[in-house]
Amino acid sequence: MPDPVPDTEDSIKVCRQFCGSCPSFKPNKLNEIEPHALFCSRGKTDQHLSEIKDNGCFCFGCGIFEKYELEGGWFCIYGKEGKK
Numbered sequence: 442m443p444d445p446v447p448d449t450e451d452s453i454k455v456c457r458q459f460c461g462s463c464p465s466f467k468p469n470k471l472n473e474i475e476p477h478a479l480f481c482s483r484g485k486t487d488q489h490l491s492e493i494k495d496n497g498c499f500c501f502g503c504g505i506f507e508k509y510e511l512e513g514g515w516f517c518i519y520g521k522e523g524k525k
């Protein structure tokens with residue numbers, strides 16, 4: 442079972458490296474729309490899902506993904522539970 446990811450400045454710093462460089466992030470303007478980042482903690486983006494082009498997910502290389510035993514990835518699209 443994944444552990445809950447704390448919404449802290451440290452988590453955001455790590456997330457910026459991975460979501461920040463992910464090809465699905467900036468091209469879809471996810472940084473400009475709530476909750477901006479840390480989707481594994483905050484849940485999916487408020488961007489309309491029909492307007493999001495899936496260009497892959499960098500969560501699998503992220504230390505938070507490993508530390509909290511997360512599953513699925515694409516938390517910006519599928520929410521905290523990730524892609525099934």
Ligand code: SF4
Pocket residue numbers: 452455456457459460478479480481482499500503504505506511516
């Ligand atoms: S697992 Fe993904 S959403 Fe969560 S902090 Fe890492 S890059 Fe961001």
Ligand code: SF4
Pocket residue numbers: 459460463464465466471480497498499500514515516517518
């Ligand atoms: S949650 Fe995954 S797919 Fe979404 S922006 Fe972050 S790294 Fe990319």
